Amino acid sequence: MAHKHRIIYNGSHFPFLGELSKFFVTGGLFRQLRGELVDRLLTWRQRPRSSLKAYLRLVNLELTNYCNQRCRYCATGLNNNKRPRGKLDLATFKRVAADLPPTAALFFAGFGEPFLHEQLEEFLEYAAVSRLAARLDIYSNFGPPSEERIRHLLDQRFRRLIITLDSLDRQTFIEQKGVDEFEKVFNNIKVLADEVKKRKRLSQHIIVQMIVTKKTLDERQKFIETITALNLEPRLKKLNVHSPRLDENKIREFEVPELSRYSHQGYSRRCEWLWGGLQVYWNGDVSICCQDPTGLSTYGNVLQASPMDLLNSDAGRCEFRRQYFEDPGQIAICRTCDIA
DSSP: OOOOOOOOBTTSOOOHHHHHHHHHHHSOHHHHHHHHHHHHHHHHTTOSOOSSOOOOOEEEEOSBSOOSOOOTTSTTTTTOOOSOOOBOOHHHHHHHHTTOOTTSEEEEOTTSOGGGSTTHHHHHHHHHHTTOGGGEEEEEOOOSOOHHHHHHHTTSOOSEEEEEOOOSSHHHHHHHHSSSOHHHHHHHHHHHHHHHHHOSOOOSEEEEEEEEOTTTGGGHHHHHHHHHHTTSEEEEEEOOOOSTTOOHHHHHHHOOGGGOSOOOSOOOSOOTHHHHEEEEOTTSEEESSTTOTTOTTOOEETTTSOHHHHHHTOHHHHHHHHHHHHOGGGSHHHHTOSOO
């Protein structure tokens, strides 16, 4: 009897033992645990400011806010992100990296396509030298890289590559992504799969995900089987359309109500980004978290203050926490967030 693949959504499991082992082999365990304990304590006590020092545990780094696709549920794709366009320079990255323990989770994501940055590989090399590669994730639509670049990618050190394909049907891909790049992206994925097959041992975790919408609801099983056949890991992702950048028409067009990430049943006031995370835009500006594509809550810059100071003592950060603990509903990026 053929094995029937389960439909798994991201967040439905946590590789605890794998993550725990990485804490030990990369070092910095005590610093990470201390930072998390301080983070949780100050969040539990709802403290906007404290003499205790929390450490950075989550950093979303925007290498660029240029993108090759025009996704219908993305601020960049919809062209309503009015922040200036540009690309992160290595000096800015080094400024952030200096304050990160090896156990911090680092995401090369932001609100653009990382492979549009010509120096992506240099950033990866510096992250490896700085002992940050063990928990570094790259998020990509996988349209821009050349075959040569793809075949050398696995020579780099990082934890995970998350590729968003979103549909196996060309027309549906165009409807959701706003560009005719299905063949290009899928061929790039096959090149990567071929490279994975050639290697006896793979240290990176390769995930290909599809965001489930009304247009792709019936593709789920086929998607899982197709990606599994390439010896890559398939993942289904629930669409987060509840954000300040989308109107109700977009929500009705794409969201599957029973698979919504957003269910407003009151606010948790336990968001881990409050004391442990930082969103760093390409120009060094910082915001609270990755739910802020348009910079609504920008409050500082890593070129003008250290990331640790921006996390712990900056007046803008402290005021944000005060408002959050008082009433998250008064903050736009929290009001429409599924974990706030």
